[in-house]
Amino acid sequence: MWSWVGHRITGVVIFVFLLVHVLDTSLVRVSPEAYTAVIGAYKNPIMGLGEAALVAAIVFHAFNGLRIIAIDFWKKGPKYQRQMLWTVLIAWAVVMIPFLIRHLSIVFGGH
């Protein structure tokens, strides 16, 4: 139940960001100055935290999506759905910890 709610919420968040992300990237067609100015906004520390949250949402949605596929197509999937949810959460932490160390040290490292 909660994984289902989490999947929907992270899905909507990722979709909204995707719309914005295509628009900001499209500025490369306007001019290098326009693109670099807008992408500069992604480099401040507050946006850096937002990116960390976005990646956290993407990684959860990705791993829980693979779990949904396993439940639908693997014969023993429904039986092991709860164990697979724990696997999703552990895999999420395993990916997120190194990501956060690297990304946040870049964001807060000062260049």
Add this chain to the structure above:
Amino acid sequence: MSSNVIASPRSNSAQSPQYKRNKSAHSSFEMTAWLFMRVSGVVLVVLIFGHLFVNLMLGDGIHAIDFGFVAGKWSSPFWQWWDLVMLWLAMLHGTNGVRTIINDYAERNGTRMTLKTVLYAAAVVIIVLGTLVIFTFDPCPAGAVIDLPSFCPVP
């Protein structure tokens, strides 16, 4: 078989009439959409994890991203096609996901119609815009001076 044995659910006995699937075009679309979510989902895990790793983890991470970074990537057909497939699959996957959510929560017919019209219009605009940007992109635009990739001729 004794009379008190319960027939298996989809057997064609009098107690359990033949199970019939609805074969209308509508249900076939929903089946295709359901399958598409799973197939595109697996591909998107690879494409998006790769995208995030190359853009946020390698080199200087997000600090390295500027016009020259994008120009460098899109000078290669590999990244052009990577980003094109990612754009189309992510947009279709996301649009179908939001369509499902609208169908679940918007109860009035008019509300559902309006929300889905806005959704589809936004999806078409973003997919067309993104596709045009990837393939009409000029890494060395005339008159530009800052953040150009190193392979551009010196003005």
